[in-house]
Amino acid sequence: MKSPASASxxxxxxxxxxxxxxxxxxxxxIEVDGQRYKDAFTWNPYDPDSELVMFAKRTVKDLKLAPGFxxxxxxxxxxxxxxxxxxxxQDMYVGDKIVPIKLDLRVNHTVIRxxxxxxxxxxxxxxxEFARTLCKDLGIEDPEVGPAIALAIRxxxxxxxIQNVTSARENRINKKGRRAAEHFPISKASxxxxxxxxxxxxxxxxxxxRKEWDNYKPILDLLSNEDVDxxxxxxxxxxx
Amino acid sequence: xxxxxxxxxxxxxxxxPISNSVQLKxxxxxxxxxxxxxxxxxxxxxxxxxxxxxxDADVIHVPSYSRWFSWDKIDSCESRFLPEFFDGRSPSKGPxxxxxxxxxxxxxxxxxPSRKITFTDARRNxxxxxxxxxxxxxxxxxxxxxxxxxxxxxxxxxxxxxSNIKSSDSPSLESPSTAAPTPKQSSTSRRxxxxxxxxxxxxxxxxxxxxxxxxxxxxxxxxFRVGLSNADFRRVEISDEANADWSEKETLLLLEATMHYGDxxxxxxxxxxxRTEKDCVAHFVKLPFGEEYxxxxxxxxxxxxxxxxxxVRLTPLSDASNPIMAQAAFLSAxxxxxxxxxxxxxxxxxxxxxxxxxxxRGDNGSLExxxxxxxxxxxxxxxxxxxxAYADANSQLNKEExxxxxxxxxxxxxxxxxxxxxxxxxxxxxxxxEKERQQLESMKNLLFIDQLNLSFRRN
Numbered sequence: 001m002k003s004p005a006s007a008s009x010x011x012x013x014x015x016x017x018x019x020x021x022x023x024x025x026x027x028x029x030i031e032v033d034g035q036r037y038k039d040a041f042t043w044n045p046y047d048p049d050s051e052l053v054m055f056a057k058r059t060v061k062d063l064k065l066a067p068g069f070x071x072x073x074x075x076x077x078x079x080x081x082x083x084x085x086x087x088x089x090q091d092m093y094v095g096d097k098i099v100p101i102k103l104d105l106r107v108n109h110t111v112i113r114x115x116x117x118x119x120x121x122x123x124x125x126x127x128x129e130f131a132r133t134l135c136k137d138l139g140i141e142d143p144e145v146g147p148a149i150a151l152a153i154r155x156x157x158x159x160x161x162i163q164n165v166t167s168a169r170e171n172r173i174n175k176k177g178r179r180a181a182e183h184f185p186i187s188k189a190s191x192x193x194x195x196x197x198x199x200x201x202x203x204x205x206x207x208x209x210r211k212e213w214d215n216y217k218p219i220l221d222l223l224s225n226e227d228v229d230x231x232x233x234x235x236x237x238x239x240x
Numbered sequence: 241x242x243x244x245x246x247x248x249x250x251x252x253x254x255x256x257p258i259s260n261s262v263q264l265k266x267x268x269x270x271x272x273x274x275x276x277x278x279x280x281x282x283x284x285x286x287x288x289x290x291x292x293x294x295x296d297a298d299v300i301h302v303p304s305y306s307r308w309f310s311w312d313k314i315d316s317c318e319s320r321f322l323p324e325f326f327d328g329r330s331p332s333k334g335p336x337x338x339x340x341x342x343x344x345x346x347x348x349x350x351x352x353p354s355r356k357i358t359f360t361d362a363r364r365n366x367x368x369x370x371x372x373x374x375x376x377x378x379x380x381x382x383x384x385x386x387x388x389x390x391x392x393x394x395x396x397x398x399x400x401x402x403s404n405i406k407s408s409d410s411p412s413l414e415s416p417s418t419a420a421p422t423p424k425q426s427s428t429s430r431r432x433x434x435x436x437x438x439x440x441x442x443x444x445x446x447x448x449x450x451x452x453x454x455x456x457x458x459x460x461x462x463x464f465r466v467g468l469s470n471a472d473f474r475r476v477e478i479s480d481e482a483n484a485d486w487s488e489k490e491t492l493l494l495l496e497a498t499m500h501y502g503d504x505x506x507x508x509x510x511x512x513x514x515r516t517e518k519d520c521v522a523h524f525v526k527l528p529f530g531e532e533y534x535x536x537x538x539x540x541x542x543x544x545x546x547x548x549x550x551x552v553r554l555t556p557l558s559d560a561s562n563p564i565m566a567q568a569a570f571l572s573a574x575x576x577x578x579x580x581x582x583x584x585x586x587x588x589x590x591x592x593x594x595x596x597x598x599x600x601r602g603d604n605g606s607l608e609x610x611x612x613x614x615x616x617x618x619x620x621x622x623x624x625x626x627x628x629a630y631a632d633a634n635s636q637l638n639k640e641e642x643x644x645x646x647x648x649x650x651x652x653x654x655x656x657x658x659x660x661x662x663x664x665x666x667x668x669x670x671x672x673x674e675k676e677r678q679q680l681e682s683m684k685n686l687l688f689i690d691q692l693n694l695s696f697r698r699n
Contacts, residue, residue: 047371062358128367143365
């Protein structure tokens with residue numbers, strides 16, 4: 001599904017995650033009988049449904065959750081899958097869009113903040129590979145950070161892809177002409193997309209300005225236990 | 241966009257018992273250097289790196305049928321079982337990704353080998369979609385590369401040392417025969433479902449594209465690999481096969497049982513499980529090694545005495561009060577004739593090589609006798625090996641004899657040469673002495689002439 005980079009208007013593509021693997025992020029937050037289960041992971045929507053049930057069973061067994069979790073987990077995952085599938089048949093426009101992806105995560109004791117640019121047109125992109133490399137480069141020893149990063153990236157990409165779909169739908173509804181539709185992907189960008197032309201024009205250089213360096217640097221923090229507890233308490237309070 | 245750690249499952253008031261090792265991190269970490277995320281109260285992890293492990297956690301048990309495993313290589317059975325990584329369908333899901341999953345899961349398990357890791361632990365720590373991680377995890381679990389602790393692995397009762405050794409090897413007989421033939425679709429062994437690992441009894445469904453077998457239940461539930469559909473499977477009836485074939489596992493159980501119980505076929509049938517006494521007896525009678533020892537057609541009515549004969553012959557050295565030889569005989573009987581022959585031949589070769597360096601004929605002879613004994617206990621088809629060895633020893637003996645003969649002749653030659661030299665010298669001396677005598681005689685003659693002259697002149 002590689003499209004030539006020169007054309008700014010491309011034929012509408014079928015909705016999919018703009019990554020090499022069409023995996024979707026799933027987030028679970030279930031409370032049964034006072035037990036709260038929060039989790040997030042990546043799921044392959046083409047796995048058969050039996051896979052889903054097996055996964056739920058194993059999770060409940062491994063984490064020794066109450067059996068009441070099982071149907072809820074299955075249901076939650078299925079509904080998220082259904083949402084994805086409902087978008088799947090539709091078209092989306094992807095212009096020349098380079099979006100900034102922001103990471104601001106706390107995983108156990110590690111806090112990571114980062115910002116980088118991601119090419120939406122690159123359908124060979126791999127958030128998992130990126131997350132693995134990032135963790136390795138930063139020397140993050142907690143193995144749970146990697147999946148969290150990959151998931152955060154996927155979620156943001158998913159959101160942007162959904163926005164593309166809705167924008168494509170609006171285009172069709174408006175029934176604007178072809179030429180007008182050209183400008184839409186660019187101008188109707190969610191505001192976070194950057195204009196390639198402006199950025200990489202011959203007048204400005206490709207090298208980032210110095211004052212922006214700090215924005216695009218990954219920041220890694222290790223928290224002590226007390227900080228972790230304090231943050232958790234705060235989040236729970238805000239969540240309620 | 242502050243996100244709470246997606247892994248946290250802390251409940252409000254009730255604590256969820258979480259087996260996740262990451263939750264137990266009591267020690268505060270102020271420095272930037274992170275210690276590895278294993279709980280400090282666990283055993284010292286016996287990682288393959290150079291951390292000094294305690295003595296008991298030093299050894300990681302891996303079943304012998306998983307011997308192919310190596311950190312850097314991908315074996316063919318892995319690509320067979322997990323084709324999604326190897327068929328190039330998706331560009332990022334390649335062998336390197338598979339190796340990353342596999343090695344991470346195994347490392348995670350080996351950090352604390354006394355504890356079984358759950359799939360949830362594994363998938364939490366790996367970047368990727370949980371479906372593929374689950375498949376890799378299941379594969380490793382099935383092949384015993386993770387969560388394999390000695391207590392849970394051996395499902396057969398192991399009663400004495402011989403069968404202990406055998407039973408640690410027995411998974412090697414049964415598991416490859418179940419795991420390997422199911423992809424290879426051999427017609428003899430029992431069919432095990434590729435998905436739920438249960439025995440296929442009535443009918444099974446075979447997919448030719450990926451060489452996988454599913455039991456009826458899995459097929460109906462759609463519990464097959466991603467990418468297959470119902471149409472790819474064809475139905476294979478095995479209701480008749482199940483009872484007819486004896487799997488290797490059952491044969492092994494039968495042999496063990498016969499060793500323990502001898503004639504008590506009721507106990508043997510119990511031990512084998514799933515076969516009636518008559519079946520056990522009939523199958524035992526049909527076992528191949530029996531004929532080698534007997535050499536005459538098997539009779540059904542002479543069973544009991546016959547079976548004791550067979551039992552004795554099964555362990556021909558069992559009364560040699562040498563448990564090692566008994567085990568060797570038992571092993572070789574069960575391993576098969578060709579394997580035993582090859583093993584014995586190799587052993588003899590190496591032993592003879594070792595003895596060449598010591599270069600002692602007596603040792604050779606006795607060794608040859610021992611090895612001949614060992615070989616002959618394994619049946620007539622090993623005759624060639626013993627004959628060959630015998631011929632080798634003979635030729636070596638002959639060679640030594642020749643050497644000695646040659647040495648003796650040389651010695652005699654040297655001595656004769658010495659004598660000849662002496663004779664020569666004596667002859668020379670003789671000549672010299674003869675010459676002196678002649679000179680003396682001539683002088684005597686001269687003297688006599690002088691005397692005559694003198695006396696003549698006086699007168």
